[in-house]
Amino acid sequence: MQTHNFSKIRNEIDVDFKNRKFENEKKYGVKLELFKSKFSMKSEHIRGNSNISYDDIYKIENESKIIIKKIENKSIGEFKDKYNTRFEKLRNVEFKYNTFSNCKFKNIEFYNCTFYGNVFSNCQFKNIIFINCNFYNTNECISIFNSKTIFIDCQFKNCNIEKSIFENIDLHNIKFEHTNLKDAILKKIYINNVHITDCDCRSFKIINPDIKEFEFEDNYLTKFDEYTFIDKMNIDKRYKKNYVVAFKLYRGIASKFEANGLLNNAGEYYYISKCMEYKSLSGINKFKSAIFWLLCGYGERPTFALITSLEIVLVFAIIYMVTGLNVDEYVISYKDIFSQGIPIENLNPDFMKSLYFSIVTFTTVGYGDITPIGYSVLLSGIEMLLGVTMVGIWTATLTRKITR
Template identity: 55%
Template structure:
């Protein structure tokens, strides 16, 4: 799922989320309600805890081993130093497991089936997911301080409106992503330097993981986001160079940027030629700020299009010779020619790479 149509992607995920929640709520009346229990230093082994509604419960230093937690809902619960080992959270029905307004701190999921689980308004601190099925999970309106994956299946895994401070992949094989895996873009305009650095590392990790799954087009989208976050960290000349690289071609990922910049250069030099001088059909086009106000509009438009035509043939290094520069226009035309050759090369290379991927 690409980032180039972000609003549409978010709308689709929100629609999926709403449908799942509505389907799940139809089963809430069938659930057994469990309120305000506190469990510490205990091990649940091979226990069926499915079809329960846990409200305001707290688990600390607890192990769930080979337990069935499918069709359950957890609301305003706290999990601290909790381990889920070979547990099942999904039984194939529409009655999926929902975590709403929970806190997970230093929790581990090992060989768990979390398929289609929903995490809403949830805070996650130092969680580890190892060899787990995380297909079609949706994490919405949540905060992730640190999350760790090892050899999980994250096909169609999605986050939306969620802040991620740190994400790590330490695979023996590879955590699976597919074209529907989506980690939502996080805004960087109001972030401090430390937050920008964390965001840069998150995007770089995602870039590498998508590339490892041979999803090169999506990988480069996260590369672009990483470069945008990195730009906030740069100082002085390096920051200026990064801005120029972004403006010219969007760090090699936005061919349209190169095209727009090229059009801006063409128009800029068109205006310069009108004031610096061109020789056309035995006449010289050369304006001054006072003289331009007294000319008929027809002459102004005609001379503008002559100048635009000359700018285009100079920018593309065609140079028919029917219009020649005079005075300082000679220098400006040389500069435009160099810029033109450069921009055409940048645009062609950027576009070709996008098409090839």
């Protein structure tokens, strides 16, 4: 995967995203009679303004019909002591094929719980711990979190969130530890202080994010593959500190790709990190970064070195026309063009000869059929040094990309 083609990859992910949502809606949203609703929690854990019976809460199952349960405007949990440290512990609870809308989950530890085929819309999860919980099974039962659902101070430990969809949600102070995030998609999300530790992020995708803080804190290694994709973050360009955040983020992503042996992907994110760093710099440091970008794209763009080389050749060719060249006793010199005008009839052949001399000088071939005069002698020496340097940079950068 060529990760620098972000538009193409983003479009491919959007297609997969829409197909996954469509399949989920087709299975669980349209043909309600096909699936069983299983919400096996005790009624005292559900709180709300409206009256609701135990049979309503526990499950809805009819001999002729098995339907999806829709739960709205309920508060689940909210148990705490005076220190706000007590968690309501729920073990081996099954949430299957439910639609939660405007519900609140607070101060709960879910242990070994199941969340198959659920949709959470405009819900709030606050101070929640998920341990050994499963949000996916092999029958393509996925979980969807969307419509401004908010996670605050939550932890996922040893969970399976494979193929889950997170769309238009907020994540604040979230930790993922030893969790399977394989093929999960996070789209249009706000990320503030999210930490990933030793997780499986193969084919994990984040698109159109607004990221404030996002870090990998591995003890072993978070798994990436060539399909792992983290989009360019939305940045408020008014504040340079936002570019510093972006630089650290993409540098961390690059190091994870490199640790997984995916050097080409690592190089692309390294390039993005250096571009973000450039925008955060000022003065001489910014100038040096710009030169490094211009010469070879921070070591990741061999075409930049080639284009810069061609530009150098062209610029020196024009300068040689002014400073002077000797071609078989014929002198090319346009230093008097402002007083005498440009000799149009000789302009094209003179330029071609100057361009030819610039090329052989840049490549240090030097046939000797054209000789520099005046300031051209010094300039040709400078061009030779630039030529040796640029050919070396281009060769090294190109070889690096090919070997990857």
